[in-house]
Amino acid sequence: MRADAQRNRDRIVEVARALFRVKGFEAVSMDEVAKAAEVGPGTLYRHFATKESLYDAVLEAWADKVNTAVDRALTLDGPARERLLSWLTDYAAMLTEHKGAAARITAALGDPGSPFAAKCRTYLGANQRMIEALDSALRPGVEAIQISRLVGGVAAVVDNSELPADAAASMLAVVADGLIAS
Amino acid sequence: MRADAQRNRDRIVEVARALFRVKGFEAVSMDEVAKAAEVGPGTLYRHFATKESLYDAVLEAWADKVNTAVDRALTLDGPARERLLSWLTDYAAMLTEHKGAAARITAALGDPGSPFAAKCRTYLGANQRMIEALDSALRPGVEAIQISRLVGGVAAVVDNSELPADAAASMLAVVADGLIAS
DNA sequence: GAACTATACGGAGACACTCTCCGTTTTGCA
DNA sequence: TGCAAAACGGAGAGTGTCTCCGTATAGTTC
Helix, strand or coil: CCHHHHHHHHHHHHHHHHHHHHHCCCCCCHHHHHHHCCCCHHHHHHHCCCHHHHHHHHCCCHHHHHHHHHHHHHHCCCCHHHHHHHHHHHHHHHHCCCCCHHHHHHHCCCCCCCCCHHHHHHHHHHHHHHHHHHHHHECCCCCHHHHHHHHHHHHHHHHHHCCCHHHHHHHHHHHHHHHECC | CCHHHHHHHHHHHHHHHHHHHHHCCCCCCHHHHHHHHCCCHHHHHHHCCCHHHHHHHHCCCHHHHHHHHHHHHHHCCCCHHHHHHHHHHHHHHHHCCCCCHHHHHHHCCCCCCCCCHHHHHHHHHHHHHHHHHHHHHECCCCCHHHHHHHHHHHHHHHHHHCCCHHHHHHHHHHHHHHHECC
């Protein structure tokens, strides 16, 4: 890639990240991103064929955070319920970090053709590791995609309604209790 | 209201209901509704100032179904868990009946200014009746809005990803177990 | 049943948004 | 320095929501 192209691409992603984070996916127009990055719409669309693929690039650094968080959660001591709840809380917090991301990523969970497919694999893998670690403490037959969808659903509600952290926590507590074998 | 206006209004709602149910909220344009109802865009927008208010009118008959369903659920016998799960399943099914409705109604739960506010009150009331009926079988401190949000979140995920009924059932089972006092 | 007025109709179009085409400019290499 | 390939960016096509306003119609009054 030519130096000017690389510069423009980097600037677009940086500017778009700031806009998306604050205003959410829908509320940011591609023209707005192009203007803020001081490029023409044509340039923007050559780098990112659709608005979703731009969003995907914005979320790129994010998969790392998930893996770091699950590593941390796996090393914690304590009862299974506490460890699970701690992980689900971190997980939901990361999903709501960018407005609109939770619903989008969760909707893409079963769709390998989605632009967010790589993010989904990361999330599913993280939940799978958690399942294996907690093992017999969980209800039998629980799958990573179920956990991903449940927490994704909670995160999407929190995100859409802009709920405070304690509302999220009380919903996650219900989910965690439901996931623990009784 | 003049007779021709009433005729047009009725036809618009009828046509819009059919379109929304199949294609979902986003995929139906107001022009499309106007053409199908054989009125001009101006007429459509005089009756329904926004697309959301048209959707609200389409869902009008729906509140009755919720109240009927909760009445039925309250008369059932059996263990609390079964009764709760039966109600949550019905509730989720009604939310996913119209594509896109679950996320929209759930997002409006805490917003009295939303066009869906009346629907939200119906849902919250139904869950409140269920809470009172199950009483001590539920975890302490659970509120109608929590249940509404949890099930709304599950329904939105099911709707977005077009999941089969058994995927919905396994998620609702987790939620129901989490809601039952342990 | 004719005239009149308030009400409703409907199409042209303003505005916003996503995305494309193509003439112009810039870059990096020979 | 010259040149080909790559990238730029703006005009505009296509689609969507929603508005304005001249025209048509319903319902009332005589």
